[in-house]
Amino acid sequence: MIPAAFEYYRPQDMAGVLAILEEHGDDARVMAGGHSLIPMMKLRMADVPHLIDLQDVGGMSDIDVGTDSITIGALVTQSDIIDHAGLAAAAPILREAALQIADPQVRYMGTVGGNVANGDPGNDMPGLMQCLDATFTVVGADGTRDIPAREFYEAAYMTAREDDEVLTTVTIPTPKGGWAYEKQKRKIGDYATAAAAVQITKDGDTCSSVSIAMTNLSDTPIYSEAAGAALVSTTVDDAALKAAMAAMLEDIDPTEDNRGPVAFKKHVAGVILRRAIERAWSRA
């Protein structure tokens, strides 16, 4: 498996990146860890005449845990997330999810930025970021702009980021309450058959807020507002769980693949969501 020939750039700053993007338009692509893009290039499913390696561009490798929000640079790797004690305390769902992505070697290279920006419906971070109501900061020739994760994904590999923009930062309001990232997969290294990200708070015995997003069950991640609404003000009893599952199933649109047919995926999506809610609730 040999990729087609391409030009390689390793600019030292964002201005350099943007200049190359401007020059080559959609013939150019930025790459962080490359663990989504390089296999696609090797299989000749992605044609990238101009490849921009972001590794020397500074300022995108930090995790900053503030009181109200957390910022994560685009080049922060899954392994950085797993190892960051402050992050694990402030937003444990990130670590729980990152541990379920691929394998140790891939987590050393795979970045948050690449995972969220690529638009691959199989990636775990997009759904997670929708659950956490993250904001993605992109920079382009016209400056920076913020795009809510819940508005970022348009279709498989299609996002609100323009071709000449680079995703630099993910900002997350510090999550509250219980959490769970539940994923069913066939084996290590596989995408999810179904995965659910749940963040939930309680007031006494009652659910006060909840956020739910699903992965690999549509051509984009699915933030299911309706599923969350079904739980708020309930005691998260069986009826509420069933209502949440039913609402979520209305929002997803899985397709058949080697992991199984649609009916199976829908069933598993419900089971996984239920387990995620129960686990998150037990931690709330």
Added chain:
Amino acid sequence: MSNKLHIKLNVNGKDEEFLAEPRELLIYTLRERLNITGPHIGCETSHCGACTVTIDGKSVKACTMFAAQASGKSVTTIEGIGGPDNLHPLQEAFKEHHGLQCGYCTPGMITRATKLLEENPNPTEEEIRFGMAGNICRCTGYQNIVKSIQAAATEMNAAASSTSEAVGSKEVEAAE
């Protein structure tokens, strides 16, 4: 044909400089340009780990990285881990506990294991299985690989504690 790039690597302690096409994957640089054939090509899609090397302290699959990306970095392959005169405890343990059969996954497996034991010097069986999940072996069924890594960890910890004891006793002597 694209422009060739000037690439500098330090591989197993040795500086290397060469011109290469941007699409030259690091695994080909190692195997074909530098004749370092320990890392192998298994799946080519970053699933099997036969090509695992260590780059600046990270376990990396060299089939999914261009040599250009590694330029300026230090690469360690199985050849840099231990040789006939200084076998690494993991190399000893894999031999001792039948942690390999055809040997094809072994260089990547041991290279990854060196890093796993740095990350976690006392891994449980479960932690070994999880930490080695990026390396596929078709022959052993993993049971003896797990055993080998456990044995190496024990050996390395014993060596480390005897070293620190030795250091400790020196300090005591100095204090006296």
Added chain:
Amino acid sequence: MKDEITREERVDNLKGMGCSRKRVEDARFTQGKGNYVDDIKLDGMLFGDFVRSPYAHARIKNIDTSAALEVPGVLAVLTAADLEPLGLHWMPTLAGDKQMVLADGKVLFQGQEVAFVVAEDRFAAADGIEAVVVDYEELPVIVDPFKALQSDVVLREDLVAEDGTIPDGAHGPRKHPNHIFTWEAGDKAPTEEVIANADVVAEESMYYHRTHPCPLETCGCVASMDKVNGKLTLWGTFQAPHAIRTIVSLISGIEEHNIRVISPDIGGGFGNKVGAYPGYVCSVVASIVTGKPVKWVEDRMDNLMTTAFARDYWMKGKISATKDGKITGLQCHVTADHGGFDACADPTKFPAGFMNICTGSYDIPTAYLEVDGVYTNKAPGGVSYRCSFRVTEAVYFIERMVEVLAIKLNMDAAELRRINFIKKEQFPYTAALGWEYDSGDYHTAWDKALKAVDYDGLRKEQAERVAAFKRGETRKLMGIGLSFFTEIVGAGPVKNCDILGLGMFDSCEIRIHPTGSAIARLGTISQGQGHATTFAQILASEIGLPADSITIEEGDTDTAPYGLGTYGSRSTPVAGAATAMAGRKIRAKAQMIAAYLLEVHDNDVEFDVDRFAVKGAPEKFKTMKEIAFAAYNQAIPGIEPGLEAVSYYDPPNMTYPFGAYVCVMDIDVDTGVPEIRRFYALDDCGTRINPMIIEGQVHGGLTEALAVALGQEIAYDDMGNCKTGTLMDFFLPTAWEVPNYETDFTVTPSPHHPIGAKGVGESPHVGGVPCFSNAVQDAFRPFGNTHTNMPHDHWRIWKTANELGLHD
């Protein structure tokens, strides 16, 4: 002379049979110093790679190579038109069919080799491939063998006469253009009669899905034609290097003495590397054309999509019994999907391999087997993936049929097996389908296994679990998988086993050096089995020199004696026997030398561990080391100098390893996720040469069995597109998905093998697949399940639960 050490110490020093000698191979592998085919680098070496068909069935209207030849670094592009004048555009398969080397007017499966691009490096070759323009005309695709036998679409026009008649194939009459052969064993009419009149008959249809051996190293070769000397050297991932040499000679016309085939280290084979592939032929041709060495190495997609799949057997069975469970008859029909060419790797007289071992471990008086081979638009192959020829299929079939019968009889499946096992005193036992089982003690093994796992306790726990499930207290079911298998390995007697006319003997040649060390060369080739370790152990015990002083060499046809290679667990049964026999020839000569040195009659000395001693006077002896030196230094009347021997061993029979496996599995009914709680494996491989290696083989074979049973498949869509071409979708378990195994053994030596050994590498796979599958099936048995097809991946397990109403 005084004996310094005890006899026990002398035995230990040899590191002979029975000890867990550490592997001599491991020093180089652990240091990254293995030498696999892709590690070979020769001066001026070129790279070849294939243009492959994107279509499963298409007519090729034109191949335009002009743009490819313009690509910098591309030197040549070979097509069938270039090979035709040499007669190399087609090649014989091991199954008596022929296969296109490069597409000759049409393609029959996705990924088929269409053109061979030869370039200065692999990057230029890849660019050259992209630049070749092929004009295809798509044809109707058939991926279902049952439809193939009904279809008007002729896949192999070359096998239909101009008048439309269908000539016989290599295995007799063909009944349809897409039909390859019908093969029968046993007696049809009596079997049908027994089944028709039986108290109880259970019937089941099962599909043993298509999968792939997928060794971690793909297939490849380096061909180097030395035009000055007229010698061709071919390095490659060959499980049978001598057979490859003969095939290359037959199809290329190069005399066999001018061909040297070398199998270097091989990164796993599992059956994938037995056959001859177009890449080998094209590399040889390209080397002849360019005068330079040419390397061809598959990538992973090439490997999964084109070289040597395994199984794809549609099996239909009937099993009859008395009402108290004594099996009276067995009938099996197989529709075998062979893909576009019949490229199975079976002995010539066995187009369905040893599928006729499908009566298993049971005393079944009457049986009948019929196999129909069929062409489809899928990749060719049908190799034995970690098993002797089609034995995995046979054992899966009988181990499922016994379970299905137990359900019909409402009997415990362990007990049903027990009352039908061939009894110890019945061996040698001639089965209804013809094989003579050499030895066995099934009841002892079975009882030991069931006791070890507390079988009755497991059944009790399972019943409690079912009750709890029905009360809504759990969503997890518990399955107890049983399997008792008999393998048939060590092909084989030359009288009934050959490949391309080459009898399936094997060989060993030993040279003892003057200082008492030795080199032995064999016709086999290790792919991870540790031959360099274990064959030296056999020899150590036979000739009394330490295993550490014996080098084992395999894989170079210029130095090794002719042999048929390593697959089908044949190395120990055949080459291991040859090794022992050659060792005994050494010993016989050593005895004469010893007698001369000790000045006694030949019959007055006896072999004792590492020496010959005078009978009744053990203090008078000559060590084998001393004898070796004497062989080179003394002029002994009537005895030639030197100490060498060669043995070509034609086994009188196959060997029949067996085993008893139990798997305990918990299944999440809602997600279809299985969890293996326990796996117990008892193997009886006869005499145990190296327990450590045996255990390692069992672990590995079970893991490959787990993969096949629980998810590993080569799947196609209706257009013949392969859906499982990368390791994302083709399931190779990681350490995370694999349990710890408990291993155990009994020892029932083979009565006809010189050292009583039977072979073990494939037993765990053969026995493991039905065991894992039976565990899944057993979990659902209390809810009405009789059979569901593998692979039992999450969605198929979920589907079973769903169809049984467990989600309602």
